[in-house]
Amino acid sequence: MTEPVSSRVWPPRGRVADALVTAVTAVTVMVPPAVADPANISPLGWLVMAVASAAVFFRRDYPLVVTVVTLAASSVYLLSPDTDGPIVVTFAIGIYTLMATGRLAAGVLIGALAVVATFYGEYGSDAENLGDLGVLFFAGWLLSVMAIGGAVYNRRAYLLEAERRMAEADRNREQEVRRRTIEERLRIARELHDALGHTISLINVQASAALHRMEKDPEQAGAALGTIKESSQEALQELRTTLGVLRQVDEEAPTAPAPRLSRLADLVDRAGGGEFSVELHVVGEPPPALPQAVDLAGYRIVQEALTNVARHSGARTTTVRVRYSADEVVLEIADDGRGASPSAGVGSGILGMTERAGSVGGELHAGPRPGGGFEVRARLPLGETEAG
Template structure:
């Protein structure tokens, strides 16, 4: 097997690394791991090459034996970059040296380190196959001839020792994989949390914007109509002008109260908590009364009684839809009369009809219609709006009594 070594520089991480091409696969060899590999290689070399010196067998090792020992020890340095190649090399070197007439030594230690690394890097199938070959070869070498090398106990010990090394390597791989999975789940959970926070923030912003539009749009439209009426009537009928100005004062006061309620979540710490009840369909007559004070002819028809189980979200959505429909009447339609019908049954049905111009079919009522549709959809209902068959503009909404939570 050929090892092709080259070097690269990562501008992003500022890490000098070495790339080793091993049987078609490219593995990164970070610089921070090489000192540890160098120290391990030196330690193994001292043990393997120093054994003949300690046992006074230095002269019994042949030149070929020394070469094999050096190759096996040197291969350990590349165990992280090319674990499979190093395992095969150390196995061949260990087997070759042990069958030579040279004195036995701990060269098999290089093979043990290599196969541990192979298992720890996740190549379990290759590691198990090579380990099985080594165990079978040791038994074959011991019992295929009459010469005793390791003995019965030695062969069993070698097999058990090698299996233990492989098991430790596999356990290290499993532990690393588990930690990687936990880390990935943690990152994914953090990303999901941030995404959920962004979604909730966006929904809250839309809700506040919709509330502000509904509250201010309706009241300011009435104030505008009343102010125009007061200016028009002031020279001829001061009493009606005073009535219009009184209505303006009351409407602006109510608008200010609703605005404070809507922005309650943004209040300062020392502000009192809003205690006013939320708007509901029961307050629709007040909207009609304001419209009448602005000079519009109104017709209100309420069929049935609101059930006790009417969800607050549906009640509020219905009120806001009626409020926005009446706001569009004062803003866009040029109408002089409006009819409001509310029917309580299996659902809440709303009909707001005016006698104005009918609006633009392509953009009926402007962005207010979009807001009304969003209101209806938020509780599981639906809304239709557009020019009526006999003129004017028609808003129809169906709100289920069991709205979305």
């Protein structure tokens, strides 16, 4: 069932309002002279009043033309011997509309011309028409009408500008929300890739080693299975932590240690023991106030580099070197594998490591070694970090 549509009757708008204003203006202009002395109004006078009143109907379409027509009609009627009347109201409506629609220069020029003509007509001859008080009253009244029209235009312009700025602010806010959403999705994807990708690759390598040594060396196969168990538990913990952040559930804070450079020994121990061995060398002492962003970025870079070694290089030995200095941390991950492969060169691994380094104002270079193998070298400054 459809509800009846209610039409707005009052106040009238559009052409209905124009017709109503024209009718009221015609009554205001023509009735007082007709009542005062209708016999003293010539046919030309009636025609001039009718033309001036009818011109009001077109004031919004042609404000400048209507203003000029009503000024001319008012001048002709007031200079004629016909009975005086308020025909100047039509000129006031015209110049008000001219000012309210933004034709300020034309309105000021025509208003000044009308005031000057009034003063000239009053004081340019011996005949007294309005008198001193009447001339001043007319000038003040006309200036007031013009000022009101200008104020209306400024108010409308202000409201339009406010609406435009609000619409622009809404668009900017939507774009900002969209940008932040994309950045957050990319950050989550990078975290999942760095954390789970490494762990799953490690599980795959250790599982292959366990299958290969199951019959020949059961002891090493059992160690590989133990590593798989620990790695799978860590992967589940990483996944639960990430999903908990996405769901925004009110759970207790995770108790697992955060990834940082001080835990590289654990990372290296889990990565080694399969088809390739990993050695860790640390030069220097980490500063007491190592920036958290640098700490996390360094850990993830080493983690991803080891993941690439396990996936693509076929290396037997990998060396991880960490050098601490007063102003930077340098990471070097080198292997003796077959070097860069197409999948390693165009994948998201090296790109992710480069973004990690760039997020803290550092740089990363990855490529084949002169003597064979592949090397990743990252320099992470310890100064003020940039926004990722």
